[in-house]
Amino acid sequence: MAEKVLMKGNEAIGEAAIRAGCRYFFGYPITPQNDIPAYMSRELPKHDGVFLQAESEVAASNMVYGAAGSGARVLTSSSSPGISLKAEGLSYIAGAELPCVVVNIMRCGPGLGGIQPSQGDYFQATKGMAHGDFHLIVYAPSTVQELVDLTYKAFDTADKYRNPVMVLGDGMLGQMMEPVEFMEPLDPAELPKKEWATDGAKGREPNVINSLALAPEELEAMNKKLENKYKKVKANEVIHEEYRLEDAEIAVVAYGTSARISTKAIDMARERGIKVGLIRPITLYPFPEKEIAATCDQIKKYLTVEMSTGQMIEDVRLAVNGRRPVEFFGRLGVVFEAEEVLQRLIALGGDN
Amino acid sequence: MEKIASYPDSLTDKHFHYCPGCTHGTVHRLIAEIMDELDIREETIGVAPVGCSVLAYEYFDCDMHEASHGRAPAVATGIKRVHPDKVVFTYQGDGDLASIGTAEIVHAANRGENITTIFINNAIYGMTGGQMAPTTLEGQKTTTTPYGRNLKEAGNPIKMTEMLSVLDGPSYIARVSVHTPKHIRKAKKALKKAFQRQLEGRGFTLIEVLSTCPTNWGIKPKDALNWLEDYMMPVYPLGDLKDIEEVE
Ligand SMILES: Cc1ncc(C[n+]2csc(CCOP(=O)(O)OP(=O)(O)O)c2C)c(N)n1
Ligand code: SF4
Numbered sequence: 280m281a282e283k284v285l286m287k288g289n290e291a292i293g294e295a296a297i298r299a300g301c302r303y304f305f306g307y308p309i310t311p312q313n314d315i316p317a318y319m320s321r322e323l324p325k326h327d328g329v330f331l332q333a334e335s336e337v338a339a340s341n342m343v344y345g346a347a348g349s350g351a352r353v354l355t356s357s358s359s360p361g362i363s364l365k366a367e368g369l370s371y372i373a374g375a376e377l378p379c380v381v382v383n384i385m386r387c388g389p390g391l392g393g394i395q396p397s398q399g400d401y402f403q404a405t406k407g408m409a410h411g412d413f414h415l416i417v418y419a420p421s422t423v424q425e426l427v428d429l430t431y432k433a434f435d436t437a438d439k440y441r442n443p444v445m446v447l448g449d450g451m452l453g454q455m456m457e458p459v460e461f462m463e464p465l466d467p468a469e470l471p472k473k474e475w476a477t478d479g480a481k482g483r484e485p486n487v488i489n490s491l492a493l494a495p496e497e498l499e500a501m502n503k504k505l506e507n508k509y510k511k512v513k514a515n516e517v518i519h520e521e522y523r524l525e526d527a528e529i530a531v532v533a534y535g536t537s538a539r540i541s542t543k544a545i546d547m548a549r550e551r552g553i554k555v556g557l558i559r560p561i562t563l564y565p566f567p568e569k570e571i572a573a574t575c576d577q578i579k580k581y582l583t584v585e586m587s588t589g590q591m592i593e594d595v596r597l598a599v600n601g602r603r604p605v606e607f608f609g610r611l612g613v614v615f616e617a618e619e620v621l622q623r624l625i626a627l628g629g630d631n
Numbered sequence: 632m633e634k635i636a637s638y639p640d641s642l643t644d645k646h647f648h649y650c651p652g653c654t655h656g657t658v659h660r661l662i663a664e665i666m667d668e669l670d671i672r673e674e675t676i677g678v679a680p681v682g683c684s685v686l687a688y689e690y691f692d693c694d695m696h697e698a699s700h701g702r703a704p705a706v707a708t709g710i711k712r713v714h715p716d717k718v719v720f721t722y723q724g725d726g727d728l729a730s731i732g733t734a735e736i737v738h739a740a741n742r743g744e745n746i747t748t749i750f751i752n753n754a755i756y757g758m759t760g761g762q763m764a765p766t767t768l769e770g771q772k773t774t775t776t777p778y779g780r781n782l783k784e785a786g787n788p789i790k791m792t793e794m795l796s797v798l799d800g801p802s803y804i805a806r807v808s809v810h811t812p813k814h815i816r817k818a819k820k821a822l823k824k825a826f827q828r829q830l831e832g833r834g835f836t837l838i839e840v841l842s843t844c845p846t847n848w849g850i851k852p853k854d855a856l857n858w859l860e861d862y863m864m865p866v867y868p869l870g871d872l873k874d875i876e877e878v879e
Contacts, residue, residue: 303712329712333705334738341702341735345709348696349676353709371699477694477710479717481673487688489697 283458288423288448291459292382293318295430296354300467301380302328303353305342307335307361310394311450312384315356336361340368347377348488350476352434352467356382358450359400360391366409369443373413373505374490378437380430381415382446384453387612395612396450396536401590404447405564412502414509415445416516417563419534423457429561431462436516440508447563449586451536451614512565519567523549524556529627530574532558532595533584536614541584544620553628563591571598580627581605584620639663641672643692652845652852655684657809658751661819662720663691665826675718676710678703682724683757701732704739707746718829720747725766726756729791736795743800743834747825750792750837753844754863761847765789768862773847788866792839796872802833804873808841808864810856833875841867
């Protein structure tokens with residue numbers, strides 16, 4: 280078994296990407312994700328890779344578009360305001376059905392906001408990234424080990440569906456040091472050749488990377504194709520985790536850093552005899568809709584916990600579909616303590 | 632018998648959708664002839680812009696990559712970094728390159744990205760129906776300058792090619808025109824030199840081509856050729872703006 284190393288979240292993302300065969304990184308500096316480009320600029324040249332600091336996030340995402348169309352495994356990372364600028368490129372990448380991985384280490388907004396950790400980009404990541412009817416596949420890790428595992432997996436998923444995959448973390452997770460175990464590095468030369476990529480039309484018909492469809496039928500067909508892909512993604516790619524849910528009457532629904540804090544609160548509440556457990560979506564798109572719905576017979580109340588004013592709660596409510604009350608706890612700008620979540624659980628558990 | 636002219640292999644047999652008298656097609660043909668002559672069709676990846684030439688991928692018989700409006704140099708950068716041994720070109724209008732895409736072209740040029748940009752300056756937005764471009768001339772009427780471009784309000788015709796030529800990254804920058812056979816021959820020479828420079832790995836090259844848009848200028852094709860010569864050429868003088876002959 281591989282040895283565990285102590286590593287910062289952001290750097291672990293970079294190392295996992297390199298081990299997944301990623302040799303191209305395009306980005307623009309923004310706090311709190313700066314350790315990712317720093318790591319890539321140091322490590323990629325050792326692997327004959329390319330690190331390029333772009334003139335803006337708009338340019339970076341369009342460089343990713345070009346590199347992805349050329350058949351490479353490619354990464355970009357940013358933090359909230361930068362992701363807004365990457366939206367253009369991501370829409371084109373999704374429209375042209377190209378694989379790439381994008382990391383968002385969320386900070387608190389809107390506008391310039393601040394650099395405190397946040398989960399305020401849930402809507403953006405899962406629903407409103409940019410114009411047009413498309414989705415990113417969104418992973419929400421909650422430990423540094425999961426940052427590694429999901430970043431690595433993101434490249435495979437992106438290739439499998441020819442769709443951009445987002446790893447959605449926050450400033451806390453990015454800065455955190457934890458022991459991690461890495462997978463064996465993969466040699467990009469051994470990855471299957473992407474027959475659709477633009478690499479010169481030698482002895483074949485030209486390949487075209489494109490999302491333009493002028494004829495109405497063609498346009499509908501393009502969107503239908505995407506729709507069918509997302510159906511497959513929904514059927515096959517949902518990942519979630521349950522914690523102390525077996526006999527629970529209250530379920531906390533939380534992801535990422537919120538889920539870590541909630542786990543602690545749940546243990547504290549259990550000591551007081553409150554029957555509470557955790558449902559942790561690991562994919563935010565596709566959302567574990569059915570998995571949450573399946574708990575409705577047993578669970579009497581849900582508490583969604585987020586570092587936002589309530590975004591994922593809308594998906595939890597859709598999954599629960601009015602059968603049970605869904606409450607919310609969240610703070611923005613400051614990271615809440617387990618004690619605060621516990622107080623909400625006591626209040627909820629008290630009127631059982 | 633010697634064949635002196637034929638349809639270039641590097642063009643598909645699709646009919647151009649360009650308006651009569653539009654010189655987009657002339658420039659396409661020149662690029663295709665150069666791909667044939669340099670035998671690089673199978674080594675080339677072109678980047679099509681958003682603008683009237685948005686369908687360029689239908690016409691060039693090589694690998695093509697569509698870009699979003701103005702971002703072709705960034706897309707081309709991504710492609711070239713993955714395939715440094717391939718030939719990569721962007722084909723961009725003046726709205727694309729000189730307005731929405733200024734940051735991307737400046738930095739691709741400044742990095743000395745080893746790509747070739749063909750910059751079509753027709754002093755107007757063709758595709759969207761004749762709005763003012765940053766290259767629109769003083770007094771020129773467009774749908775968004777109905778009283779003629781007023782420099783006080785709308786700024787001055789932008790000279791992107793001059794601006795780019797002061798950067799250290801580019802190896803060859805020139806402005807040409809295609810409104811007469813003589814100019815077409817010169818334009819082809821410049822374009823070929825740019826592609827050759829790229830093949831030699833000499834860094835960024837850009838050829839600005841003065842081009843017509845009779846449809847949105849609201850004049851006949853023949854008059855458009857004269858209008859280009861009489862009004863555009865004094866503002867956008869032809870010639871080499873930067874030419875680094877030797878590599879040290
Ligand atoms: C982000 C974005 N903004 C605006 C447009 C609309 N648009 C399409 S082409 C174009 C201008 C094209 O003019 P130019 O680049 O000069 O090329 P031409 O059509 O004259 O060849 C504009 C504004 C767009 N497609 N995308
Ligand atoms: S609108 Fe102008 S630029 Fe576009 S095809 Fe017609 S003449 Fe050419």
